[in-house]
Amino acid sequence: HRVRKLGSSVSLETAFRWNLDRDAMADLKIKTYYTFAKFPNPMIVEIFAREKGIDLFANEKQVDAPGLENRNAEHLARNPAGQLPYLELEDGTVIAETISICEWLEEVKPEPAFIGSTPEKRAVARMWQRRMEEHFVYPTFYSVRFWTASDDCTGPLKNFFAQRNKILIPGAWKEMQAWALSRLEWLEEVKKGSPSDYIAGDEMTV
Amino acid sequence: HRVRKLGSSVSLETAFRWNLDRDAMADLKIKTYYTFAKFPNPMIVEIFAREKGIDLFANEKQVDAPGLENRNAEHLARNPAGQLPYLELEDGTVIAETISICEWLEEVKPEPAFIGSTPEKRAVARMWQRRMEEHFVYPTFYSVRFWTASDDCTGPLKNFFAQRNKILIPGAWKEMQAWALSRLEWLEEVKKGSPSDYIAGDEMTV
Numbered sequence: 001h002r003v004r005k006l007g008s009s010v011s012l013e014t015a016f017r018w019n020l021d022r023d024a025m026a027d028l029k030i031k032t033y034y035t036f037a038k039f040p041n042p043m044i045v046e047i048f049a050r051e052k053g054i055d056l057f058a059n060e061k062q063v064d065a066p067g068l069e070n071r072n073a074e075h076l077a078r079n080p081a082g083q084l085p086y087l088e089l090e091d092g093t094v095i096a097e098t099i100s101i102c103e104w105l106e107e108v109k110p111e112p113a114f115i116g117s118t119p120e121k122r123a124v125a126r127m128w129q130r131r132m133e134e135h136f137v138y139p140t141f142y143s144v145r146f147w148t149a150s151d152d153c154t155g156p157l158k159n160f161f162a163q164r165n166k167i168l169i170p171g172a173w174k175e176m177q178a179w180a181l182s183r184l185e186w187l188e189e190v191k192k193g194s195p196s197d198y199i200a201g202d203e204m205t206v
Numbered sequence: 207h208r209v210r211k212l213g214s215s216v217s218l219e220t221a222f223r224w225n226l227d228r229d230a231m232a233d234l235k236i237k238t239y240y241t242f243a244k245f246p247n248p249m250i251v252e253i254f255a256r257e258k259g260i261d262l263f264a265n266e267k268q269v270d271a272p273g274l275e276n277r278n279a280e281h282l283a284r285n286p287a288g289q290l291p292y293l294e295l296e297d298g299t300v301i302a303e304t305i306s307i308c309e310w311l312e313e314v315k316p317e318p319a320f321i322g323s324t325p326e327k328r329a330v331a332r333m334w335q336r337r338m339e340e341h342f343v344y345p346t347f348y349s350v351r352f353w354t355a356s357d358d359c360t361g362p363l364k365n366f367f368a369q370r371n372k373i374l375i376p377g378a379w380k381e382m383q384a385w386a387l388s389r390l391e392w393l394e395e396v397k398k399g400s401p402s403d404y405i406a407g408d409e410m411t412v
Contacts, residue, residue, distance in 0.1 A: 179373035
C-alpha cells in the first residue's frame, strides 16, 4: 500500500477512504486534469472533488509550474490565462479558474452538495465565497505576490512572480495585507454569537 | 406614457418592450430588491433580470447610498457587507453580491440563459467572468477608489470611499489602472482572429 498526499496518484486504500467512484467518473468525460500539487488552488479543487467521491487523479497530469511549463505555447493554447489547475474535457472544452471548476463538479455530481442543494443555499454560499474572495483572498494573494517583488523579500520566493504577473506593486504589499486582515476582523464581528462555525450557513461549503 | 431609465419604476410600455412577466415573478418570492439606480453594480443585475423578463422593479426599494443609508444598522443586519444591490426573499433569505444574484436569477428562471444552458457552457462563462473580474474589474474598481483618496483627485468624488472602505491605497491607483489595462491588452491578444465578438463563447453571457 502506498501512502499518498494531495496531488499524486491514488492508492486503492485512499480511494476507499475518500469513497472515490472510478466507474461514475467515466461519465464525467474528463480527458485531463492539469495541476501542480504544491500550489494552493489545486488543493481547493482536489478537496472539493474528493469529498464528492470524484477521482481527478485518474486523469491527472502534473505540470512543472515552477519551470513555467504552464505558460508555454501548448498550455496557453488551451488556457491562455496560464494558471493551474484546469480541466480538459473529452469534447475539448477547457475549464479553468478554481471556483468555476468546483461549480462544474457540483453540476455534474450534485451530491453531496458543497455549494448547496437549493438555489437559495447556493446563492448564500456564492455570496459568502465572493465576500471573502474580494476582500480577503485576493488582497492576501496579491500582498504575497507584491511582497516577493519588494526589498522586504529576501528568501527563495524573491521575484517568483516576476514572469507570472505583468503588474506587481511592491509598495502596496503591507496595505494589501492590512486590507485582508480587516476582512477577518469584520468576519469575526459579523459572526459573533453565530451558532455555526461555518462562514456560510451551517454546513461545509466551497 | 412615462419614459424611464434603469432603476426607477417601470411603465407598461417599457415592461412590454422588455417582455416582463409580472405573473411569473410572483413565483420568485422576492420580497424586496434593495438598490441605488446610479451605481454600476445594480445595472448588471437589472440588465440581466430584464433580458430574462424578470420584473425586479415591482419590489424595488431605492436606498440612499450617497447618504450611507445602506450602511445603517437596519441594512447591515440584513447585508453586513453593506453593499448594493441585494435581494430579500419572502422566506428571509438575503442574496447580495451582483454575480451571486445573477446566478440565482438564472436558476429560478433558466431561460433565456445568460450564464449558460449546459454545465459546460456555464463553466466557460464563469471561467471568463472570473478571468475578467480578477484582473480587470477589481483592479479598475480599486484604481478608482484609491484615486479618490489621492491628491490627484480634486473633483466631487474626492474621499467618496473614505467611509466605505477600511483600507484605501492612494499610492497604488496608477498601477492598479495599469494592471486593468494590461488585462484588456491580453484579451485583445487572446481574441485576435476569434470569429466571436463575445468574451465567452458566441452568445451574450454574464
